[in-house]
Amino acid sequence: MRLDIYRRAEHNGIFSYLAVPEGKPIPQEAINTDWLPAEQSLEVDDDVQTLPSYHIDRLTQQMGSKGYAITALKDMQ
Numbered sequence: 001m002r003l004d005i006y007r008r009a010e011h012n013g014i015f016s017y018l019a020v021p022e023g024k025p026i027p028q029e030a031i032n033t034d035w036l037p038a039e040q041s042l043e044v045d046d047d048v049q050t051l052p053s054y055h056i057d058r059l060t061q062q063m064g065s066k067g068y069a070i071t072a073l074k075d076m077q
Contacts, residue, residue: 003042005054008034016071017054019063027067 002022007015015038020026022041038054050057055071062069 001044001046003044004037005039005042006035007038007054008032008036017051017056018071019051019054019056019059019069020067021063024067030066030068030070 003019004022004024006018006020006026008018010016017038018026018030018035019042026032026035044051044059047060049059049061051059051069056062056069057072059069
C-alpha cells in the first residue's frame with residue numbers, strides 16, 4: 001500500500017504523525033490546520049502493522065476502522 005504522511009508539532013520537538021492512503025484527503029474528523037506534509041507515496045507492505053519512524057501502531061486496524069492511522073502520543077514520551 002502507498003501512504004501519504006503528515007506531521008504536526010506537539011511539544012518539546014516531538015511530532016505526531018497521520019497516515020492516509022495515497023492521494024486521499026485527511027478525513028474530516030482529523031482535519032487540523034497544523035498538519036503539514038511529511039512524506040508522500042510511502043510504499044509499505046500490506047501486512048505491516050507498525051511504522052516505527054512515525055510512532056504508528058496497529059496500522060491496518062486503524063486504517064480499516066477510521067480510514068487513517070495516527071501516532072499514539074502516549075507511546076512517544
